[in-house]
Amino acid sequence: MGEKSRLCRVWVGAETGILKGISPAKKQAFNFSETSSLSRDQEVRVLCWGDPAETEVLVGSVNGTVRTFSTEKGVFTETRQCGDADQGFFTGLAVADCGLVTCVETGRLRVWREESSSPVVDIDAGKNVCRMRQNAAQKNRVATGGKENGLKIWDLERPDTPVFTAKNLRDDWIGLKQPEWLRDAAFLPDSDKIVTCTGHHQVRVYDPSTPQRRPVLEVRYGEYPLTCLSLVAGAQSVVVGNTHGSLAVLDLRKGLVRGCLKGLQGGVRGLQCHPTLPLVASCGLDRFLRIHSLETRALEHKVYLKSRLNCLLLSSGALGEEVGGDVEEVKEEEDELWQSMEKVEEKSKRKAPEEEEEEEAAVEEEEEAVEVEVTQVTNSKRKKKKKGQK
Amino acid sequence: MDVTQVPLKQFKGKKKNIKMNNKMQKKKRTPQGENGNVSDVEVVETKPVLTPLEPMLPPTFSLSEIKNKQRRHQMFMKLKQDKRKQKMQVKKTRKKEREALGDKAPPKEVPKTIENQRVYDETTVDPDDEEVNWYYLNGCSPFCLNVVLCVIYLYLNSNLQVAFDEGTDEFSSYFNKLTNPKVLITTSDRPRGRTVRFCEQLATVIPDAHVYYRRGLALKRVIPQCVSRGFTYLMVINEDRKMPNGLVLCHLPDGPTAHFKVSSVRLRKEMKRRGKEPTEHTPEVILNNFSTRLGHGIGRMFAALFPHDPQFVGRQVATFHNQRDFVFFRFHRYIFKNEKRAGIQELGPRFTLKLRSLQKGTFDSKFGEYEWVLKRHEVDACRRKFVL
Numbered sequence: 001m002g003e004k005s006r007l008c009r010v011w012v013g014a015e016t017g018i019l020k021g022i023s024p025a026k027k028q029a030f031n032f033s034e035t036s037s038l039s040r041d042q043e044v045r046v047l048c049w050g051d052p053a054e055t056e057v058l059v060g061s062v063n064g065t066v067r068t069f070s071t072e073k074g075v076f077t078e079t080r081q082c083g084d085a086d087q088g089f090f091t092g093l094a095v096a097d098c099g100l101v102t103c104v105e106t107g108r109l110r111v112w113r114e115e116s117s118s119p120v121v122d123i124d125a126g127k128n129v130c131r132m133r134q135n136a137a138q139k140n141r142v143a144t145g146g147k148e149n150g151l152k153i154w155d156l157e158r159p160d161t162p163v164f165t166a167k168n169l170r171d172d173w174i175g176l177k178q179p180e181w182l183r184d185a186a187f188l189p190d191s192d193k194i195v196t197c198t199g200h201h202q203v204r205v206y207d208p209s210t211p212q213r214r215p216v217l218e219v220r221y222g223e224y225p226l227t228c229l230s231l232v233a234g235a236q237s238v239v240v241g242n243t244h245g246s247l248a249v250l251d252l253r254k255g256l257v258r259g260c261l262k263g264l265q266g267g268v269r270g271l272q273c274h275p276t277l278p279l280v281a282s283c284g285l286d287r288f289l290r291i292h293s294l295e296t297r298a299l300e301h302k303v304y305l306k307s308r309l310n311c312l313l314l315s316s317g318a319l320g321e322e323v324g325g326d327v328e329e330v331k332e333e334e335d336e337l338w339q340s341m342e343k344v345e346e347k348s349k350r351k352a353p354e355e356e357e358e359e360e361a362a363v364e365e366e367e368e369a370v371e372v373e374v375t376q377v378t379n380s381k382r383k384k385k386k387k388g389q390k
Numbered sequence: 391m392d393v394t395q396v397p398l399k400q401f402k403g404k405k406k407n408i409k410m411n412n413k414m415q416k417k418k419r420t421p422q423g424e425n426g427n428v429s430d431v432e433v434v435e436t437k438p439v440l441t442p443l444e445p446m447l448p449p450t451f452s453l454s455e456i457k458n459k460q461r462r463h464q465m466f467m468k469l470k471q472d473k474r475k476q477k478m479q480v481k482k483t484r485k486k487e488r489e490a491l492g493d494k495a496p497p498k499e500v501p502k503t504i505e506n507q508r509v510y511d512e513t514t515v516d517p518d519d520e521e522v523n524w525y526y527l528n529g530c531s532p533f534c535l536n537v538v539l540c541v542i543y544l545y546l547n548s549n550l551q552v553a554f555d556e557g558t559d560e561f562s563s564y565f566n567k568l569t570n571p572k573v574l575i576t577t578s579d580r581p582r583g584r585t586v587r588f589c590e591q592l593a594t595v596i597p598d599a600h601v602y603y604r605r606g607l608a609l610k611r612v613i614p615q616c617v618s619r620g621f622t623y624l625m626v627i628n629e630d631r632k633m634p635n636g637l638v639l640c641h642l643p644d645g646p647t648a649h650f651k652v653s654s655v656r657l658r659k660e661m662k663r664r665g666k667e668p669t670e671h672t673p674e675v676i677l678n679n680f681s682t683r684l685g686h687g688i689g690r691m692f693a694a695l696f697p698h699d700p701q702f703v704g705r706q707v708a709t710f711h712n713q714r715d716f717v718f719f720r721f722h723r724y725i726f727k728n729e730k731r732a733g734i735q736e737l738g739p740r741f742t743l744k745l746r747s748l749q750k751g752t753f754d755s756k757f758g759e760y761e762w763v764l765k766r767h768e769v770d771a772c773r774r775k776f777v778l
Contacts, residue, residue: 015555016554016555016558038554039558040558199757224756225756225757227759243757243758243759243760244760244763245760245763245765262768263768265762265763265765266759266760266761266762266763267750267759267760267761269759285750285759285760285761285762286761286762287513287683304512304513306555306683307555308555308761
């Protein structure tokens with residue numbers, strides 16, 4: 001199991017409760033759950049890295065358990081209960097300095113320490129929370145939001161009041177309240193800004209550093225609810241996916257559509273851009289994991305994973321090259337291969353210049369000589385042609 | 391002026407015709423041997439006109455380059471005839487060869503169709519899959535259905551022993567014999583003649599189906615009422631210009647919802663050689679060719695429309711046959727004539743369905759999450775790729 005799990009670059013959680021690892025380079029997918037003890041209670045809702053070295057994957061299930069999966073050993077090493085199943089499924093999972101941060105649909109945002117079974121911090125983030133996201137730069141800042149529940153940014157060290165509460169848009173011209181439905185959020189690196197996508201097909205940018213609590217930018221994309229978003233590494237753009245399976249890259253400077261990623265057949269549930277490479281992985285209800293290139297917008301990999309997929313986790317290394325002892329061995333083998341191939345190359349090299357060919361042809365068999373003649377003839381023809389052209 | 395011109399033209403045309411006729415007559419005469427000298431001369435005259443045509447043709451000559459329409463047509467017909475002749479000859483020789491070889495003849499070639507050239511779909515359900523064959527591995531029999539349904543099931547999923555995914559999906563309560571299907575059939579608002587009759591006839595095919603008048607109600611309001619009254623399916627037939635053209639099939643209480651295009655609807659009255667009205671026995675169900683993962687889902691959806699135990703006394707069969715992503719519905723009565731032969735008689739109605747989308751959850755076209763959507767212009771235009 002360990003060998004398999006070390007190969008995997010992409011981790012996917014399925015509706016059937018299976019954690020799947022995929023190695024796009026080797027075009028292999030593995031299941032890391034016992035198929036005999038499957039049940040729908042274990043439906044994987046959230047995934048996150050347990051440590052910065054990416055040796056542990058935390059798997060949040062519907063029944064309120066968080067399992068730790070070791071990518072080195074390839075087995076589940078630890079199971080802990082974080083809340084009950086009746087409090088709703090997980091909408092977010094993160095590891096902060098103060099402990100494990102979980103958030104459930106009913107709005108309980110909690111921080112768990114390893115030693116105690118009861119939460120250290122318990123925040124009520126309001127009802128119908130659709131997503132909780134952590135700020136990658138400041139680990140103790142998280143954002144929550146949901147249906148009729150605006151964006152809130154919490155500081156886990158000061159759990160009493162949110163650091164930032166977004167304000168809804170102004171009522172429309174008839175005086176009706178604008179509906180709110182945050183579906184996903186992400187912190188923009190190197191700034192306080194946060195980008196969200198909504199169920200009413202809007203992408204919004206909030207800026208907590210300014211006094212304005214309403215969004216500083218709003219973009220509409222398509223006509224179906226946006227389900228998830230992911231920031232493109234090193235670019236001022238964001239990838240969003242909707243319930244009809246259309247992915248688009250939006251520019252955050254002016255709010256224009258940069259391009260669409262094609263090939264999806266069903267709604268998107270999980271979306272993540274690679275932290276360094278121009279790649280984006282998406283999974284969803286059509287049971288496929290797809291990896292698109294952001295430069296060409298072409299489909300690079302497509303893997304059928306047999307059950308509906310809920311969430312996705314990309315490792316920060318390159319997808320193509322494997323890290324570990326196996327790779328070195330492979331390289332050595334390759335070197336040997338090249339060494340063995342050199343001889344062949346020499347032969348072909350000898351053939352190229354004409355004079356050598358003649359000499360060798362005399363020494364070697366007649367058949368080859370014939371070949372050489374033919375080549376010479378063709379060469380001379382070419383020369384003639386060239387002359388003619390001149 | 392015009393009046394005078396027209397007859398002139400006509401006259402000219404006639405003249406030409408007359409000339410042509412003369413030529414034809416002369417040509418005809420030649421073989422008969424009348425006026426031998428004259429005819430010979432004429433032939434000599436005409437021949438150089440006709441013969442150089444063929445050698446003068448450039449190598450890349452196409453018939454469409456001929457500018458005279460009559461000539462072009464003539465040449466084209468000739469070409470066609472030649473082709474046909476060649477074909478028939480080849481066919482004849484091949485047949486003769488086959489007959490000469492007798493039993494040793496090579497097997498007949500199977501014609502290439504876009505169906506048997508189908509591009510392999512990686513979602514095709516594999517029989518030896520752990521994840522799929524969960525029940526099978528656990529040693530449970532998939533269902534305790536009676537023989538025919540099992541046979542049908544084997545047919546539907548010749549390689550499927552219920553998947554774990556399938557075993558625990560929304561239809562599992564039906565397939566575990568916990569619920570009995572109860573179907574509500576309704577239409578788009580204010581249906582007209584054909585659609586109304588179509589609904590009525592569907593209700594005779596599906597046991598325990600209730601036709602309700604829509605009364606302008608919103609589906610999202612109808613669904614909770616249906617659930618509270620124990621319906622397991624909501625079937626909405628859409629109508630456009632008096633013709634049924636859409637079908638929304640919503641499994642209750644928690645989805646999925648499929649949206650089909652309906653075409654070629656033939657009601658009982660419009661059918662030739664149809665049998666007497668169907669009886670109230672529960673029919674058997676045949677599901678053909680639902681092979682991919684999506685196809686399985688759709689097949690299960692159709693299967694769950696009908697009660698578990700068919701009454702064989704009725705000898706009625708409802709067939710959902712999938713071919714090239716079109717699902718053909720037929721309703722038959724059969725009879726065993728002797729040990730080898732069976733006769734069938736169509737009872738109607740018949741119609742064709744094509745899947746437009748499959749949505750998770752009950753009907754919610756605005757905020758629902760779609761499991762599969764037909765994207766006609768986005769998916770690569772391979773005609774040999776099928777989704778069901």
